[in-house]
Amino acid sequence: MQHHEALFRALRILDNSPRWLWNYLRETGSFPAQIGIVTPTGTVRPWLYHAHDLVTVIGIFCREDYRASRSIQVIVDVGSNIGLSALYFLTRNSHCRCYLYEPVPRNLRRMRRNLEAYEKRYRVEAAAVSDEGGIVDFGTEETGIYGSIGGSIGNTIRVRCLDINDVLESCLQHESRIDILKIDIEGWELRVLRAIRPEFFTRIDTIYVEAVPEGLPFPVPYHGKLRGGVWRLSSPKV
Numbered sequence: 001m002q003h004h005e006a007l008f009r010a011l012r013i014l015d016n017s018p019r020w021l022w023n024y025l026r027e028t029g030s031f032p033a034q035i036g037i038v039t040p041t042g043t044v045r046p047w048l049y050h051a052h053d054l055v056t057v058i059g060i061f062c063r064e065d066y067r068a069s070r071s072i073q074v075i076v077d078v079g080s081n082i083g084l085s086a087l088y089f090l091t092r093n094s095h096c097r098c099y100l101y102e103p104v105p106r107n108l109r110r111m112r113r114n115l116e117a118y119e120k121r122y123r124v125e126a127a128a129v130s131d132e133g134g135i136v137d138f139g140t141e142e143t144g145i146y147g148s149i150g151g152s153i154g155n156t157i158r159v160r161c162l163d164i165n166d167v168l169e170s171c172l173q174h175e176s177r178i179d180i181l182k183i184d185i186e187g188w189e190l191r192v193l194r195a196i197r198p199e200f201f202t203r204i205d206t207i208y209v210e211a212v213p214e215g216l217p218f219p220v221p222y223h224g225k226l227r228g229g230v231w232r233l234s235s236p237k238v
Contacts, residue, residue: 002228006063013038013061024058027051037061039091040070046087046114052143053082060088065228066208072096072179076171078129078164078192079184081145083111089180090118096179098122099171101129103159107144125162130188131195133163148186164192168200182208190216207233 011017015036023029034045035057048054059065061084068075068089073096075089080100089098100122102108108126115122128138128149138159139151146153149161171178181204183189189211198219207213209231213224222233 002063006058006228009064010058010062015043020054020057023051024054027055029054039088041091041094044087044091044117046084047082047110049082049110050143050145052145053084056081056084056145059228059230060085063228065230066180066182067227067232068092068180074171074175074178075099075180075182076167076178077101077182078167079182079186080107080111080124081184082107083114085182085184086111086122087114087118090115090121096121097175099167100124101127101162101167103128103138103161104140104144104147104157106140110144125167127160127162129162129164129167129183129185129192131164131191132161133166134161135159136161146186149188151186164195165197165200168196168204172200172203176203178204180206180208184208184210187211205235205237209233 010021014020029051032047032049034047036043036045066085070092072092075098077086077098078101080086080102086098086100102111128136130149135158136149137156138147138149139153139156140147141154183192189209193216201218201220213231213233220235222235225232
């Protein structure tokens with residue numbers, strides 16, 4: 001059902017949707033290329049650099065893996081890649097704010113290009129995020145999507161890493177609550193979730209994580225729902 005919804009939504013919101021859907025199904029296409037996407041605040045045209053970026057667009061904008069209401073205020077996006085998830089959040093309304101974390105220099109350059117129109121509404125840290133801070137080895141590969149701490153794919157670079165609790169504390173010094181915490185860090189999601197101090201969960205409404213969140217000690221009774229391989233954990237008031 002979710003994939004059918006994504007198809008119909010793609011036909012409504014993507015410019016030249018037959019072309020993009022064909023490329024999506026075949027995981028092909030000529031890149032880099034811009035794709036037009038209709039959003040609640042107008043049409044945006046992010047740059048895509050690989051067929052895998054198109055898969056990301058379909059998941060985020062058409063299937064709405066990180067579904068967000070138009071009333072969101074504050075988002076913490078861990079593993080922001082080239083900014084497509086941030087672009088989705090920033091286009092839900094004209095005033096929400098994003099705190100972004102991405103360690104790969106090439107991804108950061110592409111992110112800033114895709115988010116150029118939103119510079120006043122996002123802050124980005126050139127860093128990975130884990131259960132402790134420091135300097136870590138980070139594996140990267142051609143697409144820029146599947147890099148991870150300690151990953152052995154492609155090339156290995158040394159990057160700054162922040163403790164998730166320092167990330168949340170820094171954000172909550174400026175914000176009263178976090179509407180959405182999104183974590184997509186290629187296998188490190190549960191480790192990061194387990195490290196979050198209990199007092200922070202009471203100030204986070206929704207968590208998106210690409211891992212099965214079983215047996216985690218949430219002090220808030222989050223309820224979970226799977227969408228497109230992403231778990232949405234929502235507090236009762238959401």
